[in-house]
Amino acid sequence: xNAALDSRSRTATSRPASERPVLALPPRPSRLGQTVATAVVxxxxxxxxxxxxxxxxxxxxxxxxxxxxxALMFADPDWSRLPRALFEMWRSISMAWLGAMLCVVxxxxxxxxxxxxVGPAWLRLALRGLFAVIRAVPEVIIALVLLTVTGLTPFTGxxxxxxxxxxxxxxxxxxxxxxLRDGAADAVRAAGGGRTALVRWALWPAALPALLSFALYRxxxxxxxxxxxxxxxxxxxxxxxxxYTNYREWDTVGMLLIVVVVTTMAVDSVSGAxxxxxxxxx
Amino acid sequence: xxxxxxxxxxxxxxxxxxxxxxxxxTLVFSALTAFTxxxxxxxxxxxxxxxxxxxxxxxxGAANLSxxxxxxxxxxxxxxxxxxxxxxxxxxGAAIAAALSVPLTLWAARPTNPNTxxxxxxxxxxxxxxxVPDLVWATILVAMVGVGALPGLLTLVLFDxxxxxxxxxxxxxxxxxxxxxxxxxxxxxxxxxxxxLALPQSLPLFSNQWLYALELNxxxxxxxxxxxxxxxxxxxxxRxxxxxxxxxxxxxxxxxxxxxxxxxxxxxLRRRLA
Amino acid sequence: MTHDxxxxxxxxxxxxxxxxxxxxxxxxxxxNGTTALRxxxxxxxxxxxxxxxxxxxxxxxxxxxxxxxLVPVTAGTVTVGPHTVSGLHGRRLRExxxxxGMIFQGFxxxxxxxxxxxxLVGRFARAGRLRTLLGVTSARDREVALTALDTVGMLDKVWSRAAALSGGQQQRVxxxxxxxxxxxxMLADEPVASLDPPTAHAVMSELERINAERHLTVLVxxxxxxxxxxxTRRMIGLRDGELVYDGPAxxxxxxxxEQIYGRRIRPQDRLGDRT
Numbered sequence: 001x002n003a004a005l006d007s008r009s010r011t012a013t014s015r016p017a018s019e020r021p022v023l024a025l026p027p028r029p030s031r032l033g034q035t036v037a038t039a040v041v042x043x044x045x046x047x048x049x050x051x052x053x054x055x056x057x058x059x060x061x062x063x064x065x066x067x068x069x070x071a072l073m074f075a076d077p078d079w080s081r082l083p084r085a086l087f088e089m090w091r092s093i094s095m096a097w098l099g100a101m102l103c104v105v106x107x108x109x110x111x112x113x114x115x116x117x118v119g120p121a122w123l124r125l126a127l128r129g130l131f132a133v134i135r136a137v138p139e140v141i142i143a144l145v146l147l148t149v150t151g152l153t154p155f156t157g158x159x160x161x162x163x164x165x166x167x168x169x170x171x172x173x174x175x176x177x178x179x180l181r182d183g184a185a186d187a188v189r190a191a192g193g194g195r196t197a198l199v200r201w202a203l204w205p206a207a208l209p210a211l212l213s214f215a216l217y218r219x220x221x222x223x224x225x226x227x228x229x230x231x232x233x234x235x236x237x238x239x240x241x242x243x244y245t246n247y248r249e250w251d252t253v254g255m256l257l258i259v260v261v262v263t264t265m266a267v268d269s270v271s272g273a274x275x276x277x278x279x280x281x282x
Numbered sequence: 283x284x285x286x287x288x289x290x291x292x293x294x295x296x297x298x299x300x301x302x303x304x305x306x307x308t309l310v311f312s313a314l315t316a317f318t319x320x321x322x323x324x325x326x327x328x329x330x331x332x333x334x335x336x337x338x339x340x341x342x343g344a345a346n347l348s349x350x351x352x353x354x355x356x357x358x359x360x361x362x363x364x365x366x367x368x369x370x371x372x373x374x375g376a377a378i379a380a381a382l383s384v385p386l387t388l389w390a391a392r393p394t395n396p397n398t399x400x401x402x403x404x405x406x407x408x409x410x411x412x413x414v415p416d417l418v419w420a421t422i423l424v425a426m427v428g429v430g431a432l433p434g435l436l437t438l439v440l441f442d443x444x445x446x447x448x449x450x451x452x453x454x455x456x457x458x459x460x461x462x463x464x465x466x467x468x469x470x471x472x473x474x475x476x477x478x479l480a481l482p483q484s485l486p487l488f489s490n491q492w493l494y495a496l497e498l499n500x501x502x503x504x505x506x507x508x509x510x511x512x513x514x515x516x517x518x519x520x521r522x523x524x525x526x527x528x529x530x531x532x533x534x535x536x537x538x539x540x541x542x543x544x545x546x547x548x549x550x551l552r553r554r555l556a
Numbered sequence: 557m558t559h560d561x562x563x564x565x566x567x568x569x570x571x572x573x574x575x576x577x578x579x580x581x582x583x584x585x586x587x588n589g590t591t592a593l594r595x596x597x598x599x600x601x602x603x604x605x606x607x608x609x610x611x612x613x614x615x616x617x618x619x620x621x622x623x624x625x626l627v628p629v630t631a632g633t634v635t636v637g638p639h640t641v642s643g644l645h646g647r648r649l650r651e652x653x654x655x656x657g658m659i660f661q662g663f664x665x666x667x668x669x670x671x672x673x674x675x676l677v678g679r680f681a682r683a684g685r686l687r688t689l690l691g692v693t694s695a696r697d698r699e700v701a702l703t704a705l706d707t708v709g710m711l712d713k714v715w716s717r718a719a720a721l722s723g724g725q726q727q728r729v730x731x732x733x734x735x736x737x738x739x740x741x742m743l744a745d746e747p748v749a750s751l752d753p754p755t756a757h758a759v760m761s762e763l764e765r766i767n768a769e770r771h772l773t774v775l776v777x778x779x780x781x782x783x784x785x786x787x788t789r790r791m792i793g794l795r796d797g798e799l800v801y802d803g804p805a806x807x808x809x810x811x812x813x814e815q816i817y818g819r820r821i822r823p824q825d826r827l828g829d830r831t
Binding site: 464485 | 677678
């Protein structure tokens with residue numbers, strides 16, 4: 001097989017051989033595996049696309065539809081409901097903030113205990129398992145389950161955000177602690193410090209900037225998540241948006257979208273700037 | 283490193299003045315407190331912390347919870363078709379997004395697009411797309427194009443393009459590309475350099491994020507059905523509506539298993555591609 | 557190898573004649589305010605091999621980059637062959653760059669791309685608009701690129717990724733990339749600073765050979781005095797962006813070098829002899 005490839009590449013590259021010396025080109029390495037893998041993925045993709053319940057021909061009308069709805073939403077947004085929208089937006093921000101605080105307060109001690117060399121092995125494994133399971137289930141589903149237990153209010157929405165984030169936040173915490181452990185931890189141990197001294201004087205100060213930065217990042221994620229929880233009924237801007245979409249009052253929907261986008265981008269940029277300052281100060 | 287070991291000095295040492303950090307600390311602390319208090323004021327939209335309501339709800343909730351802990355396994359066959367649709371949406375969405383992300387990313391990164399105007403424009407559009415949460419996109423798209431897999435697919439594509447373009451263009455920005463200087467010195471056009479060098483050189487960055495987008499897609503497409511955008515979420519929402527918690531728990535377990543499987547598979551792939 | 561090389565050379569009629577280089581009152585000030593070159597005027601004849609010597613920060617990288625327009629001049633004019641580089645933009649500038657090969661201290665290869673396609677980059681300036689759009693290469697492009705690889709003795713690595721090569725091998729591929737431009741001028745910016753002494757001598761000999769066999773104008777930045785003396789006939793000294801020496805390299809005295817460096821000679825200013 002290699003010989004065949006070899007002769008092909010030879011003839012391809014030295015066609016004007018009559019006038020030029022033949023170059024001793026090594027055989028091109030086989031890429032059979034790669035080609036087969038690409039073909040398989042492509043085939044699965046085609047079958048998936050073909051059997052999906054989508055009329056692909058509808059896509060032709062999509063640009064016109066998008067233009068039409070964009071005009072309905074943004075040509076003349078209805079600003080009369082802005083005060084109400086800001087009220088609901090603040091409710092979503094509150095949900096996100098309290099959820100982030102709860103998440104951080106719970107996940108920092110749990111995450112620390114899950115780090116190598118801090119907690120006992122059985123606890124470490126149990127906590128890591130718990131984090132992995134919480135991470136795998138979509139946040140909305142965790143929230144829906146919690147909401148069946150606690151009822152649908154913004155407060156329970158915040159609780160749901162707090163718990164749904166523990167999986168990822170806990171993982172970040174123990175990963176951070178583990179990357180920081182070595183030098184400072186050895187110093188404390190060399191000075192005869194116990195486990196508590198280790199956590200208090202070696203891990204905590206070194207990990208603090210990263211943990212604060214993650215906490216802010218959790219807030220950014222929660223801003224988006226709180227709007228999503230609103231759609232499933234927890235209140236806030238998401239609920240308002242879902243309602244007005246159902247009423248098909250597009251000019252109000254346009255206004256709400258502008259509020260969501262502007263708020264999210266503002267929170268992202270403020271929080272991002274703070275995170276950079278925290279990490280530079282570290 | 284260990285200020286804890288400082289004890290009261292027996293003799294008076296000539297200490298340099300302690301840096302005054304408390305005014306700043308107080309400022310930061312009071313700002314955070316004020317913000318937190320404001321988020322708890324129902325009058326301005328904040329959240330009413332009502333633990334009593336939860337306690338009241340608890341008996342009702344405990345019953346639900348115990349129902350959730352008893353999966354109704356006979357429901358499994360009905361979940362297979364919607365689960366398949368969820369996976370199809372996730373995969374097709376990720377593939378379309380992967381194709382779209384290549385030119386957009388090269389447009390949004392400084393080394394591959396020196397033109398400030400077009401670069402800023404692409405980045406601005408991507409940031410706006412990213413600022414709208416996934417389920418909000420789905421809600422609006424369902425209202426626009428009707429219930430079904432199409433709005434779900436569009437949501438996934440928008441979400442993936444946002445995340446891949448942002449992360450990969452930032453990664454391209456933060457690495458050195460000396461080979462581009464060499465190609466420029468040889469008289470190559472930007473397009474040719476991007477295609478022949480920058481793209482193959484950045485392919486690991488792309489494939490990493492494409493796999494990440496696929497993982498996220500499985501999780502998102504599982505819930506898109508809640509607003510009518512196809513997949514297993516529709517069934518989940520319906521069973522929730524009927525308070526059929528045994529069925530709900532089957533669906534959740536299935537999602538858990540599928541997500542873990544996809545993550546494991548993509549980790550294997552990532553290691554092979556690296 | 558030499559036999560093969562000569563055969564390859566024989567098959568290759570010199571596609572391009574060497575170009576002279578002329579700098580007239582060139583100054584460069586970067587946007588951040590640093591002045592890298594002050595009123596430098598130079599005349600280099602076609603086919604000369606010239607070294608530019610100076611400490612890092614003396615402006616020699618800037619000087620060499622004004623010649624192919626990678627760094628735009630703030631004042632003065634740069635002329636290569638029939639073209640005035642300063643003031644050229646876009647397509648015209650790319651065309652001129654196509655005639656000026658360049659190699660770099662860091663080799664500047666795309667490490668994840670194979671040697672073959674890294675070398676083909678040297679043909680990009682010659683591709684027509686349609687080919688550029690489609691990204692296809694002609695049989696002649698492939699022929700020139702492969703011959704260039706053969707010239708530097710890297711043909712057996714043609715399908716390897718650049719990352720799999722040693723530093724010396726990467727620099728050879730970079731030279732092949734520049735040669736496949738069929739250039740009229742070859743620029744080399746500290747080509748041996750990242751290499752060990754034997755490899756450094758090999759790469760310098762390669763440049764010497766290119767100058768002799770292809771009759772190219774070669775301009776090479778160096779910070780080591782013995783390499784400049786050994787491989788080039790004419791030497792230009794730069795200090796703080798000003799031209800402080802221009803004369804025969806072999807006759808440059810230690811005092812001349814101390815004037816260029818602005819300090820006494822240290823052991824690290826010499827590479828050491830060929831082993």
